[in-house]
Amino acid sequence: MLKLLSILVILTPSMPLAAEPMGLGRVAMPDEIAAWDIDVRPDGLGLPAGSGSVAFGEEVFVENCAACHGDFAEGVGRYPALAGGIGTLTDVRPTRTVGSFYPYLSTVWDFINRAMTVGYGTELSDDEIYAVTAYVLYSNDLVGDDFVLSRENFTSIRLPNEGGFYMDNRAQVELPRFRHLACMSECKSSVEITMTVKNTGE
Amino acid sequence: MTEKTDHKTTRRGFLASGIAVGGAVASGRAAVAGEAEITEMQPWRRNLGDPVNNAPYGTPSQFEADVLRRPVAWLTPDATTAVSFTPLHALDGTITPNGLCFERHHGGVAQVDPEKYRLMINGLVDRPLIFTLQDLLRFPRENRTYFLECAANSGMEWRGVQMDGVQFTHGMIHNVEYTGVPLRYLLEEAGVQTAGKWLLAEGGDASGMSRSIPMEKALEDCLIAFKMNGEALRAEQGYPVRLVVPGWEGNMWVKWLRRLEVGDMPWHHREETSKYSDLMADGRTRRFTWEMDAKSVITTPSPQAPVLHGKGPMVLSGLAWSGRGSIPRVDVTLDGGINWHQARMDGPELDKSLRRFYYDFNWDGTALLLQSRAHDSTGYVQPTKDALRSLRGVNSNYHNNGIQTWHLGKDGRVRNVEVT
Numbered sequence: 001m002l003k004l005l006s007i008l009v010i011l012t013p014s015m016p017l018a019a020e021p022m023g024l025g026r027v028a029m030p031d032e033i034a035a036w037d038i039d040v041r042p043d044g045l046g047l048p049a050g051s052g053s054v055a056f057g058e059e060v061f062v063e064n065c066a067a068c069h070g071d072f073a074e075g076v077g078r079y080p081a082l083a084g085g086i087g088t089l090t091d092v093r094p095t096r097t098v099g100s101f102y103p104y105l106s107t108v109w110d111f112i113n114r115a116m117t118v119g120y121g122t123e124l125s126d127d128e129i130y131a132v133t134a135y136v137l138y139s140n141d142l143v144g145d146d147f148v149l150s151r152e153n154f155t156s157i158r159l160p161n162e163g164g165f166y167m168d169n170r171a172q173v174e175l176p177r178f179r180h181l182a183c184m185s186e187c188k189s190s191v192e193i194t195m196t197v198k199n200t201g202e
Numbered sequence: 203m204t205e206k207t208d209h210k211t212t213r214r215g216f217l218a219s220g221i222a223v224g225g226a227v228a229s230g231r232a233a234v235a236g237e238a239e240i241t242e243m244q245p246w247r248r249n250l251g252d253p254v255n256n257a258p259y260g261t262p263s264q265f266e267a268d269v270l271r272r273p274v275a276w277l278t279p280d281a282t283t284a285v286s287f288t289p290l291h292a293l294d295g296t297i298t299p300n301g302l303c304f305e306r307h308h309g310g311v312a313q314v315d316p317e318k319y320r321l322m323i324n325g326l327v328d329r330p331l332i333f334t335l336q337d338l339l340r341f342p343r344e345n346r347t348y349f350l351e352c353a354a355n356s357g358m359e360w361r362g363v364q365m366d367g368v369q370f371t372h373g374m375i376h377n378v379e380y381t382g383v384p385l386r387y388l389l390e391e392a393g394v395q396t397a398g399k400w401l402l403a404e405g406g407d408a409s410g411m412s413r414s415i416p417m418e419k420a421l422e423d424c425l426i427a428f429k430m431n432g433e434a435l436r437a438e439q440g441y442p443v444r445l446v447v448p449g450w451e452g453n454m455w456v457k458w459l460r461r462l463e464v465g466d467m468p469w470h471h472r473e474e475t476s477k478y479s480d481l482m483a484d485g486r487t488r489r490f491t492w493e494m495d496a497k498s499v500i501t502t503p504s505p506q507a508p509v510l511h512g513k514g515p516m517v518l519s520g521l522a523w524s525g526r527g528s529i530p531r532v533d534v535t536l537d538g539g540i541n542w543h544q545a546r547m548d549g550p551e552l553d554k555s556l557r558r559f560y561y562d563f564n565w566d567g568t569a570l571l572l573q574s575r576a577h578d579s580t581g582y583v584q585p586t587k588d589a590l591r592s593l594r595g596v597n598s599n600y601h602n603n604g605i606q607t608w609h610l611g612k613d614g615r616v617r618n619v620e621v622t
Contacts, residue, residue: 021329021391024337028322028330036322036461039402039412041469068279078279089485094597096476101487104470110412111472119282119309119408161487165479168491174593179581182533184542188622191538191571193609197363197505197618 040110044155047109051150052131054138061135064122073097073139083139086160099140103162105154109133266292271302274370277358282310283409285352287373290499291506294519296549296556297347298376300431305438306352306374308473309409312458316442321388321426325402325464328393335442338426341383346425346448347555349523351375351494353451353478356602359587363618368504371606371618375523377556380446382427385420388462398464402471403445406460413454414468415447419492423448426459449525449554450492451600453478483595494525496584497603498532498559498576509614513567519560520545520574527579529557536563538571538607538621539586545574553579570610571621587620 040046052060062071068079075081085095094100098108109129117124124132134149137157143149149157234241262269271286278284288304305311316335324330352374358364365371389401394417401420405411415424425446428435435441440457447454453473468474468490480488500520503509509516522529528551533542545559559574576584587604609619 021393022341022387024340024391025331025333028324028332032322032332033324033330036404037324037463038410039404039463039469039471041465041467043467078276089481089487090483094481094485096481101476101481103475103489107470107472107475110469114410114412115309115408115472164485165475165487165489168488168493170488170491170493170495174495175580175582177593178583178585178589180583182542182575182577182583184533186540187542188540190622191540192622193571193619194622195362195620196609197366 038110038114040106040113042104042106042155044106044151047106047151047154048126049151050126050130051148051152052127052129052134053148054131054134054143054145056128057131057133057135057138060124060128060132064120064124065116065132073136082136086140089161089164097140098136099142099160101161101164102159103165105133105137105157105159108136109154269293269302271304272369274358274365283308285374287369288376289506290368290373290375290501290521291504293501294558296377296521296558297431298378300378300433300436300439303376303378303430303436303439304352304374306452307407307409307438308411309407311438312405312407313437314406314442314458319442321443321459322461323388323392323464324461326395326398326466327389327464328395329391331388331392333388335428338383338388338428338443341387343381343383344425345379345381346423346446347377347379347552348446348448349375349377349494349554349556350452350455351497351523351525353453353491353494353600356497356604356606357599359604360591360596360598360602363620366618367506368499368501368606369506372499374452375521375556377523378430379432380425380427381429381432382425382446385424385426385445385462388426389420389464392464394464397466400465400468402461402463402465402469403454403456403459404461404463405440405456406458411453411456411473412469412471413456413474414471414490415454416468417464419447419450447492449494451478451494454492478600480594480598480600482598488598491601492525494523495601495603496522496524496526496529496576496578496582498522498529498574498584499606500534500572500574500608503572503610503614503616504608505616505618508616509565509610512614513565515562516565517560517562518572519558521556522559522574522576523554523556524576524578524580524582525554526582528553528555529576529578531577532557532559533575533577534559534561535573535575536570539573539605542575551579567612569612571619572608572610572616573605575605 068076069082070076073083082098085097085100088094112129130149137143269289269292273286286305319335321333355374399417401415403413427446428443443459444457445455445459480491502519522532532545534545535542545561548558590604607619607621609617
């Protein structure tokens with residue numbers, strides 16, 4: 001017992017101290033955080049100062065976005081449509097766009113800024129991103145052609161499908177139903193093939 | 203190789219064939235009885251092989267050249283935001299070889315210089331921090347084996363059978379032993395403030411992939427991983443550092459991880475609203491469907507792995523997994539679900555990891571309808587596709603964990619079918 005205790009005493013200083021900082025890494029400088037902290041939230045946190053009009057947004061969009069998303073944000077090929085589709089979410093083939101599906105406008109600003117600029121060879125200014133976002137709203141008939149989007153009025157814009165999203169409820173709706181004893185024999189009287197793949201492989 | 207060494211074969215080769223011919227003449231028979239593979243010397247016996255270190259980084263046998271990740275070209279708009287699928291039909295055991303782990307990128311494969319790699323933690327923390335790769339290597343680390351399944355795996359089958367091969371119906375999954383630092387250690391180093399209930403994980407690639415993760419999960423079992431199956435992460439798997447989010451959809455396992463921000467609410471970014479959300483039949487949408495439901499599939503026989511041996515002993519095999527725990531049991535049916543048999547479970551029963559199962563039986567040569575049904579450690583039993591459709595409709599794209607049916611024909615061919 002005494003031996004065990006002394007081993008513990010010796011080991012303790014080298015054990016990971018979960019709640020105590022280990023002193024690794026260094027403090028991030030404000031300019032470094034500013035360079036990488038680009039995210040925007042639905043409550044507007046993260047939006048930079050700036051503004052852009054629908055008219056300017058159309059110019060920027062046609063120049064930088066329309067090749068994949070179409071002049072009217074209707075989509076090209078398998079590249080997604082950004083406009084239209086409102087009221088189609090219960091259709092056999094729903095069209096999921098900013099107007100018909102997205103819950104929050106901040107997602108549009110954030111995604112253009114994060115993923116639709118540098119990788120595609122375009123560097124849009126903050127004002128240009130506001131303008132393109134305004135144009136996407138306009139192409140969904142959600143604002144008029146004289147609309148100007150800015151940090152100040154951003155959160156006043158609500159998208160039609162915001163209330164259409166709810167937290168994963170599988171734990172309530174599905175898990176009780178699928179936790180059961182499994183039938184092992186004579187589980188059904190017969191079996192028919194209802195569908196066979198058309199494509200027979202490569 | 204054979205060209206180089208052919209000249210060495212002459213003397214022994216001549217003597218060997220002379221003996222064979224002499225034997226045949228002496229016995230009066232036309233040839234030595236038996237398979238040429240045995241009675242005739244093969245080049246790999248006759249010739250010395252390649253020297254050691256011929257391939258300093260080893261690759262599979264030349265005879266396995268068709269065991270490859272394969273894309274489905276029409277699925278995505280272009281090759282930088284695309285998918286390639288794991289060839290499950292050609293693999294056994296549970297560990298996916300690094301070069302065969304499926305790929306899903308949203309902005310191509312980033313090539314990050316490890317010397318220039320930095321990981322930032324900011325937001326609601328006492329100390330916003332920057333770590334280099336060398337800093338991360340000084341935290342205590344762990345080794346854990348987990349499956350990663352894309353939320354869209356089997357998504358092409360919601361409306362009915364579409365892809366004729368387990369590589370394409372189920373191949374957006376891999377199972378890897380990760381070496382990494384518990385994310386909790388890094389968060390404790392920065393000091394998460396009381397209001398910090400969410401974490402934004404962000405990639406350093408051109409897509410800047412970003413996902414909101416609840417703090418409980420971040421503190422529970424997430425890893426900051428830098429090794430896969432013992433070696434450095436492959437570039438297409440996030441080199442030098444990726445996030446591991448055990449049991450949860452693959453999109454959250456942010457690759458080329460550059461930043462973790464602590465916040466008081468989720469960010470609702472594109473890949474957790476417009477994508478990776480589940481549109482139900484009533485037009486409303488489930489969001490934050492993180493956990494992967496229990497699932498299984500028979501990998502052989504399957505359309506790309508037909509039965510070539512005729513009736514008699516057959517090894518049926520497959521994989522099962524659950525994002526909520528382990529897999530104690532899998533059932534197999536040969537008649538489309540009328541009668542079921544417990545499969546033989548192989549290997550350790552690991553949490554949130556692939557488990558291999560077998561069903562060894564005598565095939566009578568008749569057509570069969572093969573299915574497997576996973577049971578996870580929470581008591582969840584893998585449902586049929588129709589049971590899922592009755593709850594969700596067919597437009598949810600993601601999280602299709604329904605039972606897969608393969609039709610094994612008398613000729614040994616296997617087709618993707620659905621049954622009543």
